[in-house]
Amino acid sequence: MTFTLDSTRTQILAQPDAAPRFLIGVDGGGTGTRVKLADLQGKVLGLGDAGPSALGQGAEQAWRHIQQAVEAAAAQAGLATLAPIDCAIGLGLSGAGVPSQAAEFLARQPGYAALALDNDGFTTVLGAHAGQPGAVVASGTGSVGEVLRRDGSRGVAGGWGWIAGDEGSGAWLGLKAIRHACQAMDGRVPASPLAQAVWAVAGSTTEAMLAWGAVAGQHAYASLAPLVFDCVGSDPVAAGFVAEAVFELEKLALALDPEASLPLALCGSIAVRLAPEFSAALRARCVAPLGDSADGGLHLVRGLLQRTVN
Template sequence: MEQLPVDGDTLYLGIDGGGTKCRAVIVDACGKTLGVGNGGPANPYHGVARALESIDNAADSALRAAGLPKSAKSQLVAGLGLAGVNVPSLFQIVKQWEHPFKEQYLTTDLHIACIGAHEQDDGAVIVSGTGSCGFSHVNGQSLILGAHGFPCGDVGSGAWIGLECVKAVLLDSDQLGPQTVLTDLVAEQLQARGIMIVERLNGAKSSDYAKLTPLVFSAAEQGDEVALRIIQEGADYLTAVARRLWATNPPRMSMLGGVSQRIVDWMDDDIADRMSEPLRQPEHGAVRFARTQHEALAEPVA
């Protein structure tokens, strides 16, 4: 029979809510992981109701994995790190949510990624996945660079690389730009050429463009000048982001996201060599954030 936690035992829920999925972990007061779970997209910028539902579902999934009933949700001290809440209006909406948890502490997905990567509050991260951005937190002061979203920003990300690839291929197709092997590679992957590429990508999401990223890296490694230009431009942008973040004097910096593992090799050597491996996943950073906030509020007033 499922048992509720003993009264007085504090359980922490960490939520990493992104634009494509939501990850959850439940940890006990000793730091032991009890269960992990997943949910759908949790960026309120793309729909508040859907984001909150994804958070709830991810929490339920983690509870099941921990062998706990849904009713235990009311005993969880939850740390939520969500994409999109760097927009002040969305932060307020989620903060005012009538959540099912014992306590809820909200911050950005960048903040919890940074905490998890360094297992401390101070540090810096560069994210290069489907999107891109930079973040540092030092002595209570945060700096966010980028995070403007696709297609407005996200330079050096998978979505940006994919879009630049498509633009170059279309120029080549119209004989208005340099020839590139990307034209044949894209034609093979999308089963389309010229204007048919535009039709195929009608309504495409950032993640759809990001699927073209491996083609660009492959072409660049073969010496294709167009692909080289795209990858180097993205790497130069991320190098500039790193230099601005280092100027805030963080103790460590890490690169996160699927594209980061490949594009770091194209960044300036002095920057690439200073990167540190992330220590924990963002959802564990959310747990640490929740625990810090909870314990601070529990401290007696002198």
């Protein structure tokens, strides 16, 4: 383990004298939750999936889906029951960098022996580079860039949330698509194939689109991103949105590592899909991720336990 836990970013809880027998790594975002259950040496015993656990969608929902995913992982591992006190859990959750959201989440923790909470961008870095220095540009429902430098310091670019930022993400593409469809409905721009594809999902009347937008959240907007990709070949507007997404994600990579000295992993469905469109210089730095954000959660909590022992 080459990184150290930074208490100004990683939230830590530990119960005195607890002796966990299992490790849990959690990757939680706006679309879903993935869990890996491992032994104390990090050998994965079971996997579990559940609904979203981004903290911006509420701490109660986050814990409910995390626990569902943990139960599924335990069942796959052949464990009839898995008490929180027997586990140390490392969580990489979207929204963990917002103090109020993190505090509410931690206040509801169901009794794990040890807990380490950080944002899903950092656990993605840990998983992608197996705890070694490196950078990650992650783009799925949201987007963020994170780096672990050789001196152990950390850096973040982006990750401002799907309304103010998350450029190059699925939700960002969806927002651009819905805005284009609204303008087309008004007659401000031509009714392109992308606009028509959005109308087929969100409604083909003003009233229907307003009703869709009134209840749509991050996940709903991100669900429109595939429409943008589907229309690239027939719609210059969609092609322009994709080109802009590439440009925004390259900006994240440059901000993280201006000297381009660290390996870079591209993670998340959108980043992986856009990878062939990146510049040759950026592609030359790219490496295949060694693990995912749930693996990073395992790295995170193993680092906590090692620090506690030492």
